[in-house]
Amino acid sequence: MSAAAPVRIYVPIDAAALSVGAEAVARAVASEAAERGLAIEIVRNGTRGMLWLEPLVEVETAEGRIAYGPVAAEDVASLFAADFMAGGAHALRLGKTEELGWMKRQQRLTFERVGVIDPLSIADYRAHGGFRGLEKALRLSGAEIVAAIKASGLRGRGGAGFPTGIKWQTVHDARAEQKYIVCNADEGDSGTFADRMLFEGDPYLTIEGMAIAALAVGATRGYIYLRSEYPHAHRTLQRAILKAEAAGLIGASILDSGQAFHLEVRLGAGAYICGEETSLLESLEGKRAIVRAKPPLPALQGLFGKPTVVNNVLSFAAVPWILDHGAQAYADYGMGRSRGTLPVQLGGNVRRGGLIELAFGISLREIIEDMGGGTRSGRPIRAVQVGGPLGAYLTAEQLDVQMDYEALAAMRAMLGHGGIVVFDDSVDMARQARFAFAFCAKESCGKCTPCRIGATRGVEVMDRIIAGEERPKNIAVLRDLSKLMTDASLCAMGGLTPMPVLSALNHFPEDFDRPPLPLAAE
């Protein structure tokens, strides 16, 4: 072994990277280096978000980090043979990570550290600007923190887009012995994975954001409600909370300020409805996750009836940057009433999928065609669903719309949690409409009739339309049912299920007039 410092090699531990073999690559790198007697340090980082290049291995060289990918375990010996530890040439060499087109084009504020640092290293987090927002918050009053969040223009990133600062103000002004901070990490929308990526790649950021919220409103307890489908994120978060407590960042006294903030992760149990905030609160209380009527607002009567801030992961995660760099710096990004950046998740049938953080205002076409490179199958794009299972399906002609809450709402679509799912021309939009109802029927909490019964009726109507039974009459029923569900459902589950259905019907009417198929056997 030479006395020189070991060469640092990054192999992601993000679940998406693991899903295509990152663990085997990490083992191969370790054993190959041992065999060659080379001193290396393997860092298991988060993913950079270029998921089509995973497993993406990076080597730290004098010129910066050099990326190689996608690396299979079988490639590792040849990488060493090509002296990749010094950034040597190889068929998989991509160049300097920071200078890859996909990375250079982004404006990473929330995701600035993801893929860069060792996720569980507090020293790494701090060295890359971590806890500066929290330290600043400790020098401000609660009202001043709330004012900063208001001035930043931050709106809830879970989908509803409600101004975060106004929510915090309500909780701040409420008088109660106990207040709670609840993080909604029930990222159930298909096509979204930003919360998971953030937890696995930079878990302290959300913890810091929640601690700042606690200081702002005077809360001493917090919960992260995480979906059970994310076992990797769960492990990382649990370890991060323990380490943050041990380091005095949270717990009995936030950074020796005398203000307590006790944080716990709680696992969901496979119910999509728990992404709805009142349903989530019921679940945290240990009950069936039945949606509550509002008012009372959770800000006034939330968890266990106490004033509660419920925000999405990405909302909390935006907070430390805002405190650190100033509200105006954040508000300088974006357009119209959508300020700051939006972490877009590009998935489905797309050549280059992953996470793209950009200021609001980029068009869907730039994201899908320029960054995504079109479909993975190579066939033409036919439909794009934006905003999860309750979001609208758009046509290939509609992709010039800008990513902005109001611009999408104007075309009867929604941004949701920023997920984009691409479909090629093999998609049958009548079947997608049927699925929207079937999903709602399976996941409805059952409290209100339009959602509970309407979803099942919707599946039946779609089956008749697909089977070619009295199509004009059944389409009239479909529209009527959709109107009823939109107007009369208690929450967004029933209220928005008609959005994918009607967008499919309105934008792809030809799929509702195909040659009849036998009734589904499902």
Added chain:
Amino acid sequence: MAGYSAWNEESARSIIASLAHLEGATLPMLHALQDEFGYVSPQAVPLIAEALNLSRAEVHGAITFYHDFRTAPPPGRVIKLCRAEACQSLGCEAVVAELEREHGITVDGAPVGDAMVETVYCLGNCALGPSALVDGELIGRVDAARIAGLCQHGKAHS
């Protein structure tokens, strides 16, 4: 996931007691019991109810509301196959059809040997689908042959 303990009231009681101090302890208890035994035995219902001063109906109601909780022992391996939109766009329904046609495996149907395949909606791997979760590990770009192979593995090791 093999390796669950057989139902044992004493250890169930101690799991429940260790979590009773938590706020809203029902779900943590149900998860802990399922982690230990592979399912939530109906015999656990009165134990939880007593520990949390709830009615048995409330505990039963919580168990049946959530898709995750089982009330009978699972087979040795449960494969969760994502069938949400992003995976649909990459042909997960063709995987489901092929499993049935070529391998005799019905998704959400009876176990095949000591394994079963269940539907799940979104595993957060939407750029690398179709995806499955097996023994706590995420697998991207799966096809029917891979899933069928994983079912065989379950059989061989049961």
